[in-house]
Amino acid sequence: MGKRSIIPYGPQHPVLPEPIHIDLVIEDERVIEAIPSVGFIHRGLESLVDRRDIHQLTYVIERTCGICSFGHGMGYCETMEDIFGVEVPKRAKFLRTIWFELSRMHSHLLWLGLLADAFGYENLFYQCWRIREKVLDLIEMTTGGRVIFSVNKIGGVLKDISPEHLRLIDSSIDDIKAELEVIKKTFIEDSTVQSRLRGIGIITKEQAHALGCAGPVARASGIRCDMRKRGYEAYQFLDFEPIISDAGDCFARCYCRLMEVFQSIDLIHQAIGMIPDETDISIDVKGNPTGESFIRIEQPRGEAVFYVKASGKPHIDRFRLRTPTFANLPGLCEMLKGAELSDVGLMVVTIDPCISCTER
Amino acid sequence: MAKIKKSPWLLHYDGSSCNGCDIEVLACLTPIYDAERFGVMNTGDPMQADIFLITGGINTQNAEVVKQLYNQMPRPKVVVAVGVCACTGGVFKDCYNILGGADTVIPVDIYVPGCAARPQSIIDGIVQAVELFQKRSDEHDKEMKNKGREAS
Numbered sequence A: 001m002g003k004r005s006i007i008p009y010g011p012q013h014p015v016l017p018e019p020i021h022i023d024l025v026i027e028d029e030r031v032i033e034a035i036p037s038v039g040f041i042h043r044g045l046e047s048l049v050d051r052r053d054i055h056q057l058t059y060v061i062e063r064t065c066g067i068c069s070f071g072h073g074m075g076y077c078e079t080m081e082d083i084f085g086v087e088v089p090k091r092a093k094f095l096r097t098i099w100f101e102l103s104r105m106h107s108h109l110l111w112l113g114l115l116a117d118a119f120g121y122e123n124l125f126y127q128c129w130r131i132r133e134k135v136l137d138l139i140e141m142t143t144g145g146r147v148i149f150s151v152n153k154i155g156g157v158l159k160d161i162s163p164e165h166l167r168l169i170d171s172s173i174d175d176i177k178a179e180l181e182v183i184k185k186t187f188i189e190d191s192t193v194q195s196r197l198r199g200i201g202i203i204t205k206e207q208a209h210a211l212g213c214a215g216p217v218a219r220a221s222g223i224r225c226d227m228r229k230r231g232y233e234a235y236q237f238l239d240f241e242p243i244i245s246d247a248g249d250c251f252a253r254c255y256c257r258l259m260e261v262f263q264s265i266d267l268i269h270q271a272i273g274m275i276p277d278e279t280d281i282s283i284d285v286k287g288n289p290t291g292e293s294f295i296r297i298e299q300p301r302g303e304a305v306f307y308v309k310a311s312g313k314p315h316i317d318r319f320r321l322r323t324p325t326f327a328n329l330p331g332l333c334e335m336l337k338g339a340e341l342s343d344v345g346l347m348v349v350t351i352d353p354c355i356s357c358t359e360r
Numbered sequence B: 001m002a003k004i005k006k007s008p009w010l011l012h013y014d015g016s017s018c019n020g021c022d023i024e025v026l027a028c029l030t031p032i033y034d035a036e037r038f039g040v041m042n043t044g045d046p047m048q049a050d051i052f053l054i055t056g057g058i059n060t061q062n063a064e065v066v067k068q069l070y071n072q073m074p075r076p077k078v079v080v081a082v083g084v085c086a087c088t089g090g091v092f093k094d095c096y097n098i099l100g101g102a103d104t105v106i107p108v109d110i111y112v113p114g115c116a117a118r119p120q121s122i123i124d125g126i127v128q129a130v131e132l133f134q135k136r137s138d139e140h141d142k143e144m145k146n147k148g149r150e151a152s
């Protein structure tokens, strides 16, 4: 038996831009235990509820995370709409769906790039980010922002997408699809990538279930969970099936996310085909509501849970958010046990950690 | 060292940002915006870095980390605060855990505004930082020379 030593991993390290700190207890080259410590990005965002009114809060909550900002804003608005007891116009639902899927595409492409970088394919990293820029261009064209686009409001959306822009999105995502087909080959077929990802960091279905994993991590272990199937916004009208793989290793997680980009493209096509030709994109909500609500949505990283308690005052009483990365961290710690030290970076990347969501 | 501005190295650290600015900083380094054409290179090692890009505000836990990273960088060095969070604390200014912008713990030279800061303005910040870095290193050289003369 070798000597045990502890290697501190992070908070400043080259794999992720975000600070995550893990103490790795290793014996020779094997990780025996992984102890995460958090708090480097904790801001105390949820405490702002007593200083910002319900409408201003939309913009604060959106800044929980810059990668899935649209989803956070939308989740909060949905929760408030539920408390107000209003239903947003149908066109707004479709617009939200289109933007949400675009942001899922940009999030997954970003992740694919980071993964490529983690296994040493720098060019592939650049290719993913180049394609991602095209998605960002579409987002910028329709909303004016690149990563934080603040188009949600309680009761609908702030901006409409013109028919020309819808057509342009429709054709641009086909171009993106064609380019994706090229990089897909490398991710799925390249033998070096395979040897780096297959059989590494396995989470079985039972483990994933017991540890409460969410999103692509759970789906890659064969659990059929996708909150979009709940049918919020326009998902009730769209036809899709969650993408599942059952190997539960790094490759499966890569596969799931890659295929979800294609799925998003398909969903946007469907949504654009079905979007109603109305002028109403939002309804006015007035007053200070009373009530509690609880909403679950599917973020790019998995299921996010929003909770709001309001009691008739200009400020809500409590806002709470359970983020997908928080659900996936136990999975990561399990995965790291017994791993080779050189695979640690790769495993951390494959759960797609978003620390700023988790610590808020 | 007249041409040092052709090759400074960048260190990026995410304070308590929301990620929005981080991914824009990363996007700057990819071929579309390609900040590397100004000679800068991204590094993960503070000991080799000349320009420190910091995103996000300072909170009680990362204050020490930021100070440490800054102190580990060799002189001369330039600090660029990217995004309103790093400039002043931004939307999170009133949060209980936020002490303020990056300048609460380290001296900041260049402030890049925006939430999220656009790649164009980040590149502008980098270009200004490169100029400033050249100036500082000239001064540093002079100082060293003078010291050498005094000693001999």
Ligand code: SF4
Binding pocket: A063, A066, A148, B016, B017, B018, B019, B020, B021, B022, B055, B056, B082, B083, B084, B085, B086, B090, B091, B114, B115, B116, B117
């Ligand atoms: S300035 Fe805005 S986008 Fe940048 S880290 Fe702060 S909240 Fe996020």
